[in-house]
Amino acid sequence: MILHIDHVTVVVRDVAKAKPFFALLGFVEEKSVVISGTTFAHYMGVDGIEAEHVTLVSKQSKPRFEIQLLRYIRPERLPDADVENLAKPGFNHICFAVTDLEAEVKRLTSQ
Helix, strand or coil: CCCCCCEEEEECCCHHHHHHHHHHCCEEEEEEEEEECHHHHHHHCCCCCEEEEEEEEECCCCCCCEEEEEEEEECCCCCCCCCCCCCCCCCCCCCCCCCCHHHHHHHHHCC
């Protein structure tokens, strides 16, 4: 039985630019490590993996919810020439419940 979503992993090009964006959504950094080796390669299904892995935690979410940022060092990240086409297979979007949608849109777009 599934209880709830625990985390979402997002592959990013630049962790330093991604962290402030997710901070605007209420996430704080809990841990930052570099993952590599055969255990992670097997677990992630990526041979020769070496990646910066940052765990961000939602301050307001109950139960706990994480966004995990992953920046590949090896292998080189595959280019995606059509990242704005939402009709392509794969991860499409993530939704957050908010108390006032218009206020949140205004707050986020002002940043």
